Amino acid sequence: MRDNPRDTVRGRNDVSLADSRPRPDTPVRGRPRSEAVERAILEGVIELLEEGVPLAELSIERIARTAGVGKATIYRRWSGKEELFVDVIRAAEPPEPELPGTSMRDDLLVLLENLRQRGLASRSSALLHNVHAQMKTNPRIWAAYHENVIAPRRNLVLNVLRRGQRDGELRPDVDVELANDLFVGPILVRSVLRPDAELPEGLAEDIVDTVLAGLRPVSSTVSQR
Amino acid sequence: MRDNPRDTVRGRNDVSLADSRPRPDTPVRGRPRSEAVERAILEGVIELLEEGVPLAELSIERIARTAGVGKATIYRRWSGKEELFVDVIRAAEPPEPELPGTSMRDDLLVLLENLRQRGLASRSSALLHNVHAQMKTNPRIWAAYHENVIAPRRNLVLNVLRRGQRDGELRPDVDVELANDLFVGPILVRSVLRPDAELPEGLAEDIVDTVLAGLRPVSSTVSQR
DNA sequence: GCATTTCGATACGGTACCGTCTCGTATCTT
DNA sequence: AAGATACGAGACGGTACCGTATCGAAATGC
Structure with missing residues (x-):
């Protein structure tokens, strides 16, 4: 979904609107994105926050450092810290409790x-x-x-x-x-x-x-x- | 000869640290510190926070800019952002309400x-x-x-x-x-x-x-x- | 008048991070 | 095998801020 329209080396002859097209087929070509890397990033952020590091002190560089990934790997998935944090919230949500329903x-x-x-x-x-x-x-x-x-x-x-x-x-x-x-x-x-x-x-x-x-x-x- | 960095810090009143130091000769020599400048700094911070700027985005340089003072003027009073913020809290405290006491x-x-x-x-x-x-x-x-x-x-x-x-x-x-x-x-x-x-x-x-x-x-x- | 200190302003070297890009390698489809 | 993409690592130029230092002007006490 968050594919990059920036084919780097070759022709950059593309014009204005990069990705307005709905593009239904996810790029199945090439190496797929690692699900493990995704979890490592999200879990790393959660752990940092748990340790008391405020979100304001979290830089992409630091997140990449602690997760052991390259910066580009993060930017490939999220456009910035806030975008990433939204997914962190989703990932950390605990399950809903079950209700007895007796009263x-x-x-x-x-x-x-x-x-x-x-x-x-x-x-x-x-x-x-x-x-x-x-x-x-x-x-x-x-x-x-x-x-x-x-x-x-x-x-x-x-x-x-x-x-x-x-x-x-x-x-x-x-x-x-x-x-x-x-x-x-x-x-x-x-x-x-x-x-x-x-x-x-x-x-x-x-x-x-x-x-x-x-x-x-x-x-x-x-x-x- | 310029000052050593220690005598610049003298925050007014401290919270947790005892600091019952009886004012080591409040320098009556030279130009006194402007009380108006002090208020301008504190009020400036409060206004910025009111506008929705998070504390994490407040830099000393930005505070000095918006308050129209030099950086050294701030460092002369507080050792950093957190020290300053403690005084902001004090300055913004509203008065306690009066109680009727009827019931x-x-x-x-x-x-x-x-x-x-x-x-x-x-x-x-x-x-x-x-x-x-x-x-x-x-x-x-x-x-x-x-x-x-x-x-x-x-x-x-x-x-x-x-x-x-x-x-x-x-x-x-x-x-x-x-x-x-x-x-x-x-x-x-x-x-x-x-x-x-x-x-x-x-x-x-x-x-x-x-x-x-x-x-x-x-x-x-x-x-x- | 003179020493002293504060004032706003700004220069200074240093640090951290930004977002992009490149490299060599790994992993997948066709 | 060939092509495409993701991977970790890190170089790159740029930006913002750090805390200190220095300047000339202003304000005070002696």
Whole structure:
């Protein structure tokens, strides 16, 4: 797909639009691109980020150096660091959790526990930090992260909440979007904004039950505002 | 004879390093340092960050260029970009909100509304994004931000919650730290992690009342399906 | 008046990376 | 076998920034 229209040595008689043609046949001629090289590059970037190297300090030369490949091999696949990083995001996406489906509370427990585990993992954290850093400057990176990581998980929670609302486990008058943020907010805040905070064992259950029950003292009447 | 490089560094006040040095003869000789120049540099950095320029792309040369000062003028005050950024954080800190003190709910409304407003402001957001990006690499920047911005606000909320717990507005068995995250989490998640999300007008009130009341249907004793 | 220091400006050598290109070799299709 | 392409390695000219040094002018204390 990302073929190079720059036949170097021979005639450069080509004119204006290089690659506007859809070119359906992938170039099967010549040596094919190594899939192993591709993985080595992506994995190398992930490892560097995990080690705490910020994306801003990653140069193509350094990536090539640590992956043990030539610079041209990288430029053959991606046009630059940001393009590459989009694929890194895709490659690092963890699988979605399986839901028991027995009740809204049970599903929420699984989802929040999964979120807590991800908060404890350096890989997710490193990725999120660097995505976050590039968000303002490079909306494409943010879009890729949102599409590949955030949106799927968010939809999972929203669907669980909607079903819970249908089944009477959730007050019908609450906004499910707000409810979602009430559940995931505490974990996200601790893992992203206060990395020194702890994510203790029973946190997911504490959050679910506390949010469901409310913080007002039990004897208080509902008429209070 | 020119100066040795050590006496140029004298940053004003330090965060983590003790540096209780009682001003080694603030050089009253010669031309004094311009306070206006100092402000111009700090404000220039803040404006650049507000415009979406990431901290990683800020070079001393560029800062000097946009502030209209010489490079040496910057190096005379700070030893590098990170040192400078610590002072930028301090300079951009907004004032703490005033609390009515009439009830826990009223105080929480003010605090969360204040937080919502900050989420809407580009200045806070730009700062937070860049602090966040540097967090892993440069713990000093994170420490400065935590000490100057996060901790004071957090303590404000925690005190309000503790008082509410004493006064019977908050269940005595809930962890105030968890309660804090339940209240601030939704706003922080929306402003930091989902910048496309909205922060609508009545959000603060919605959060406070929903968290206090709980998400479980009122008369229901059913917790499982 | 004079010493001292800061000011903006800019020159300086050094470093790192950019993206392209070339080389010799390896691997695939025809 | 011939042709095409990918591979690692690295040369290449160009750009931006680093941190220091120097300049003449300005601002202060003595």
